[in-house]
Every structure is written in C-alpha cells, then in structure tokens.
Amino acid sequence: MTAALMDYDEVLERFEPVLGLEVHVELSTATKMFCGCANVFGTPPNTQVCPTCLGLPGALPVLNGVAVESAMRIGLALNCSIAPWCRFARKNYFYPDMPKNFQTSQYDEPIAVNGSLAVELSGGSLFTVEIERAHMEEDTGKSLHVGGSDGRIHGASHSLLDYNRAGVPLIEVVTKPIEGAEARAPEIARAYVTALRDLLRALNVSDVRMDQGSMRCDANVSLMPRGSSTFGTRTETKNVNSLRSVERAVRYEMCRQGAVLASGGRIVQETRHFDEATASTSAGRRKETSEDYRYFPEPDLVPIAPSDDWVARLRTTLPELPWQRRARAKTEWGLSDLELRDLVNAGALDLIAATVDAGAPAAEARSWWVSYLSQQANSRGVELADLPITPAQLARVIALVAEGALTNNLARQVVDGVLAKEGEPDEIVAAHGLAVVSDDAALTAAVEQALAAAPDVAEKIRGGKVAAAGAIVGAVMKATGGQANAQRVRELVLALVSA
C-alpha cells in the first residue's frame, strides 16, 4: 500500500523542510573498539569473537587507541572542538543482536562537538551544514531471520545471530537541524553524505562503503508550516544504503508528510524503513512511550582526557582535505569555478592532485585526465579512478615527454601499454622501442636521404623559405615512425641545407 503523496512544489509552498542527518561510519581499524578481535568483513559467522564482544560474563572492554585517534581526527576535519574530557556511557535496552543488552556509546559527553561541513551543490554553490557532534560507539551483531519471506523479520519462525560485527568501532556524526535547505533539501542531504564520505576517505579512516554497510545514514525529516517557527514532528528513516537513496528518501518523506498534514493528520515520531525497490518509506516499530535508555557513565572504561599536545599533534596528521584541495586547485592551477566543478564531477580532482604530487605540471596532469584518460574511461565504461593507471605512472610518462624522450604521440602509446597492463612506462618504452631518436648520426642520415629525395624543397629552403623545412621534417618523422626528435631534425635540416 502506497501512501498519498503531495506534489513537491506544493510541499514547499506550504512547509519548510527541516533535516537532521545521522551517519554511522565503521572505522577500518585492525581490531574492534573494545577487544582485540580482528575487524574484518565477510568471514564465517562467529569466528571474529572473544569473551568481550560476545558479552560473556566477566569480560571487560579496553578501548582501542587508534579508534580514539580516528574519532579525534574526524572531529578536527569537521572543524569540531575536541572535548578536553569525556566518557563512555551505557545505553540500556534489550535486543538480541546486542550481546550485553546495552550499547557502549558516548551520550552527553561526545569526543567532538560543534563543527561544520561545507558541501558543494550542483551549480557550484556551497551550503554549510552545522555538525552537532561526532561520538564513538560500537556496532551490533547481525541477525538473520529464518522462515519468513526473503529473510524479512515479519513472519520469521526464528532468528540466527552472528556477532562478528559486534564491537566494530563506529563513529556517529550528527548534524544540527538543517534549516533553509528549501527545495534543495534532498540534494543537500545527498551532497552532505557525499562530502562526508569524501572527507572520511581522505582521512583514510573507513572504507565508507554504503553498499556494504560501513557507512549508514539515518535521515530525520520534518515539515514546519510556513509562518511557524516550531519544528514539526520528525520521522527517522533508516536503511538508506546509497547516496541516491538518501536523496530519494528525503524527497519521499517530504511529500508523504505533506500529504498527511494537509489531510489534517498528525506525523507520528517513528522509525521508518526505506525500500530501494519502490523508493518509498514504511513505518517500523511505533514507540508507545519514549524510550528510556537509562544512560549512566560506563564504569568499566576510564575517562578520556586528550591533552592539547595530543590534539595539536593529530591536527598535523590531517591530510589535505577535499575542500582544501579544491581551494588550492583553484588558486594554484588557475581554474575557474566552472572548470573546478567539472573536474570534481568527473572525479578527476584527486587524480590530478596526486599526479601533481608525483611531480607533473598541473596543466599536463589535468589535460591527460580530462581528455585522453576520460575518453578511455568512457569507452571502457569505468570510473576514471578505476582505470588501471596510477597518478605516479602518468607523471612518469609526462616527465619522459618533458625530457624529450617521448613525443605526445609516443606518450599515448605508452599510456595505452600501461592501460593494457603491459608494465611500467619505462618497461613499455624499452619493450616497444618507443624512445625518441635523438642520435645525430642516425638523424643526419635520414635528413640527407629526405633532402636528396626532394631537391626542389632543399632549394626553396636555401633560397630563404625556412618554413619549407617543415616538409622535410615531416618526411623524416614519417620515415622514423614518429620516433625522431622533431626539434633536432629541424635544426639538422637547416644546418645541412646551408652547409
């Protein structure tokens, strides 16, 4: 049964959408949050477990120091303040995928608070999303529902539990209410998750794979009637497993809530589930009373008190962050907003920057990635980043051209070789004998041969028509299969004619 939906434009005419996004990210640490079990994906059930993450009686947690540093680095990258002192709390509720029947999480003392993330929208404008907090917690196990249809929870006869994921470190990044998004609310939601993903990727703290669940987004949506300043009741949509779904889920909820409110109904505060197939949300469990999680400070873990020195040191470990890279590209590479956006959209910015970092001039690097390599990616139907050539390999080809060892034409052949996985650029040059011929003896012979074959041209040159030398250069290039150093050939032509 599909819900009634209000026309999108009408929703915006009558209401202001308010968003709140909660993103859970699994850290790619070697071990879990509170125990030494390996943090790996896809192993047989209940093989990455120990007394601690199974919640066995007597077992105790010990905090993973790298996870704490990752949390602090994420906080710093999001322009948050790092709390000088914070603790974990226990969030108490019963659920079979949670072995202790409480989640060890940060509650009123998160490690990072009050940040912001500038997200870029199509058209190039920026929208700043305020970050409420980033806190640490642990993931739950996974349940498999048996006996119902398609492993769904409803109608299942029993469930099977695998705790390999239990205790995997999570960082939850929570936005402040996002107001003023207006018609662009769905797009902003998507752009925010995209920007957060890119940021986390640059920090190298998570796989950020929404399809594998290492990044999960809960979208809170409410509508505020025009003229009111009180937020409406919100719903929380879970199970949003792709960037596209984030956008679609927000849009759907806006239209659904608009219809409910317009028909005089009330929005119920509830958890909703997004269905990829129908691009719609459906109601989950309705909470009779507001959940009482009975939070209290986790007695088994001692407080965290990051020193100023520690925070300062972590700040120095931050890589160039996506927006910093964009700002630098604009100024250093002399790009217009439009050019920059095209590079970002093409997924070329990071590749160009990496190629520049490997020693290539920015203009050359950009030219290769946006033209020849983009064509190659298109014809192969893959993302630019997935082409089998690294920025370092491309930088080497560009260097060979600059040294005069390759012509542009030869350089393309070398790149083709790399894409065909024939080896490193230098190996391909050697294997195919692609190096430019700069040996004067060999070139002199070829020039003499060409001049002899075209005495009339030689005469024109001798008579002062220097431009005619081009024809001889062309003939020599053709005779050497394009491997001659054209500049040197030209010098030799002029020298021999006037000799």
Next chain:
Amino acid sequence: MTRLTRCSAAELAARIHAQDITAVEVTRTHLDRIAAVDPALHAFLHLDGPAALAAAAAVDDGLRRGDPPASPLAGVPLALKDVFTTVDMPTTCGSRMLQGWWPPYDATVTRKLRAAGVVIVGKTNMDEFAMGSSTENSAYGPTRNPWDLDRVPGGSGGGSAAAVAAFEVPLAIGTDTGGSIRQPSAVTGTVGVKPTYGGVSRYGLVAFSSSLDQGGPVARTVLDAALLHEVIGGYDPLDSTSIDAPVPPVVQAARAGATGDLTGIRVGVVSQFRGDGYQPGVRRAFEVAVSRLRELGADIVEVSCPSFDHALPAYYLIAPSECSSNLARFDGMRYGLRVGDDGGRSAEEVMSLTREAGFGPEVKRRIMLGTYALSAGYYDAYYGQAQKVRTLIIRDFAAAFDQVDVLVSPTTPTTAFRIGERVDDPMAMYLSDLCTIPANLAGNAALSVPAGLSDDDGLPVGLQVMAPALADDRAYRVAAAYEAARDDADGGPLVQRVPDLEVAAR
C-alpha cells in the same frame, strides 16, 4: 603433630617446597576434610579432586626436577569463589541462570593462580551474583557457619569464608563489592582483604557492580592473606581500571607487623561506627582491640567522617543501578538458562520468562531498584545524588588520612545471625554492610582481622582496618601486629577454636 589441615598456607608451602611433604599429600588431606565436613557446611558448589591432584602433582614434579617453586604458594590448595571464570569448572555465580555454564576462558585471577602453582580444588558458594550478606541467596542452598551450623557465614562470599574457617582449605578467593570478603571473614573468624580498587584484575570476575567489585584473599592468618594478595594482584591490560603500578609490599608489611611494634602509627577510630545499633559484645570486643593497638604503641585518635552516614543509601543506589545493566546480558540468547522457547514465543517473551525463572528474589529486587534509580525522571535525585555522596566520602577519607595512617572500626555491627532471620527484611540484611561500604565507594584498601569472640554469644568479631588507596601494606602491618598480640594474649589463633565439625557433622 599439627594436622596438615590446621597448618597455615605459609607453613604448608614451606614444607612442600622443602619436599618434606608433597603437594599431592596436602591436597588429598584437604579433599578428605572437604568430603567429611562439606555435607554439613555446603561451602562448595563444585569440586574437582582429580584436577586438583593433577595440579598438585605437577608442582611436585617440578620440585623433584629441581625447578624453583612457581610462587611462595605453589602447591597450596585454594577455593575459588564461583564468580570467577574457569575453563575446567562451571561458573554459576550461585544462580540458576548459569547452572552448568562452562566458560570458554579463564579469569585473570584464575590464570594467575594456576601460573603460581596454587591448587584450585573447587568453586565456593555465594549469594546469587554476589548480592547478599548471608549466602542464603544462593540458588543452590545456603552455606552454614562452622562456628554454629544454624547461623549464616556472612555473604556474599560465605562459601569462601566458611571453607577457610572449617579447615577445608587454607586459602580462598572472595570478591568485595560492599563488604562481601570482609563481612563473612568477620563472622567466621578469618582474615579477609579488599585490596585497593584496581589492585586485582576484574577480568573474568562476573560483574555485580563494576565500580565497586574487587577480588581479594581470604585466609586464616594475615601473612597468608598477604602471600595470596601478591599472587593475584598487579596490573592487567585486560582491565581498563587496573592500576599500572607494583603491588604494595604487603608480605613485607605482614612480616614487619608480626614483630609487634606499632610505635608512631596513628590509628583513627571512626566515630560514626561505634555508637548504638552495635551488638554490645561486638562493641566490647572492638574496644579491647583498640586498647591492644594502643599497647602496641599506636596513637589512637577519634576521627569523624560525617558522610559515612550516607554511605549505605548511596551504595544501595549505585550498586543496584550498575547491576541492572551488568545483569541485562543474562537473557537466554547466547548462554545459560532459556525458558519458554516453545517455537511460538518471541525472543522478547522468552527473555522475560528466562530472567523471571533464572533470577532469585534479591537479584530481581535490585535489578528493579537500579532500573528505577537510572530512569530519566529519577536519575538526578537518586543515582546522580549517590555519586555526589561518593565524592563526599572520598573527601572524608582523604581528610582522615591527613591525620592518621589507618582507620579502624568493627567490621560488622553484629555477629553471625541465624539462618532465615533476615531473609524477609531486605533493609535489615543491608545493615550488615554498614561499616564495610565506605571503603568500596572510595576504592581504598580495607581488611578484617579476627578480634576475638563476642562475650554475649561466643561468636567471632572482626576488626576492620582501612588504609588509603595503594597503601594496602599499612593495613597489613597493623593487622599483623594486632594478630600477633591477640594470639599471644589468647594462647593461639582464634580460628583454632572453631568447633570440630567432624563431631558436629550431621
């Protein structure tokens, strides 16, 4: 000749290490004693004679090969409170919930005992999940006090204390959350120590109240307790609250104290713990103990710790709150009891039926009390306020230890009460821990040493000695000096006067 079972752990270890007797012989003698008296006492929930004999034989083999003993206690039998995990024995915590549960891992304390060559003979009875002061809350029936089989041995570690008092073993391990080592030791005439919080690893100790729980030794002499303390103490990277510092020199302190001189030691008598409400015989025994300390050269001063008056209510908010969360994991899904799984009921229903059937009334009462105290609307008035009281108690201790080296009080307000006397009156039961609770809330060290018999009922009284955190050795020094003086005055250790249970056995 002194019977082997009447020897101290230190004497047994010396004779075993000198190869004068074998560890196997010592273990067998104690297993025989257990077989003779435990049917009347019920101190043990699980015994493993063959495994104990094998562990003892391994110690003997090493000694015969010329290896040095693994520790000063190698070869000595010990009883482990059934709240520590063991891979070779069940761990039930005195609860039906964990009946027959064999943990797949050893607690750090268990691991250290094994590494030290200590022979673990079995697991001792306790109040369910360590909640209680009489061992009557065990799902497997009460333990009896060897001084009078109609009385309780205290709790929650009544099994450990009774086993040591009845010469079933020279050593035992207990846990002390609000007095569960010291209070049973006081009422059974044994020595019981709650080390500084963080001094003994909690890894593998099934949690009751995480911020209060601490494992510690039970013995018949102060020196034996110290020897065991050094075996089980020390830093453990598996426990975040473990203190990364050397174990205080408790053995040295016990030996120094036994020379009997306390000149210059300042002993504070806590005024809050000496008024009305204490059994007259307990009060008189305590006053005698204090004069004995004075005779040994100690300066005795009266010290007031006004916040101690609120320790009991703070404890009965903090401990139940933490327990309501710690015991949530017992839901029948992954281990232990499951009730009501008929194929139709949901996981949620089966959890509720399992917990209803698996927990006894005291555990349920505390879980609900803690659930209430942590609820959104009540948190500040109850749990939050109790944590503030905790701060005040820590400050009272700090101020007291500015003036004195140790504090003393009776360990318990009364001697052992009769089985059944307080079961229907939770508040009366809770009063048993009145004097022991402040040290748990503050995390400092405290012990109970026998202080003679109460002149009104002939039952043991305990003297509590409290020391600052990480100064456990001070409490040992004072207790050892007092013990030596009392033994001299009484013509021998108090515990040797426990009635002969072989005769009393029914």
Next chain:
Amino acid sequence: MPTISRDEVAHLARLARLAVTEEELDLFAGQLEVILTSVARVGEVAAADIPPTSHAVGLTDVFRADVPRPGLTQQQALSGAYATEDGRFRVPRILDES
C-alpha cells in the same frame, strides 16, 4: 518520600524484562517502597556544588594497541548456546528492528 505503585513495579519489570507474577508485584511494591524511602536519604546531603564520582580510581586515557589478538573459535563461542544453526546462535523470532 517515594511511593511506588504496583503499576510502577510492573513498568520496571517490563523495562528489565522480568515476567513477574501477580504475587511478586505486591511483594516487590512493598519492599521497593521501604528501600526507596530509606535510600532517598542521599537527598538530605547538600551537594549542589559537589562533582559526582563515577570511577573510584583517578585513571584517564587507558588505551589498547590496535593489534589483533586471538579470540574464541566458533565452537568455543557457541559452546554455551541453548541452540545453534549454521555457526550461529539460534534464538526465537525477533519481533522488530530495534
């Protein structure tokens, strides 16, 4: 002074997943009332400006190196289970997502 009703006890029991009986509701309501009245004495202490103590030891920043250590085998992990299936813990049907 706290007064705790039968209904409140029932609510607490539900939160704590205890399928208490009717008799227990009466018993616990009475006992919890007595205990709560007694422990409410913590409220007598003027402690507005006193910081709460959650941990008795003054430790901070206790961390573990991010180095894997062996855990349990699947067989050990499942050894205490009431029922298993395909290497997983088998439990009654779960009513709904959390």
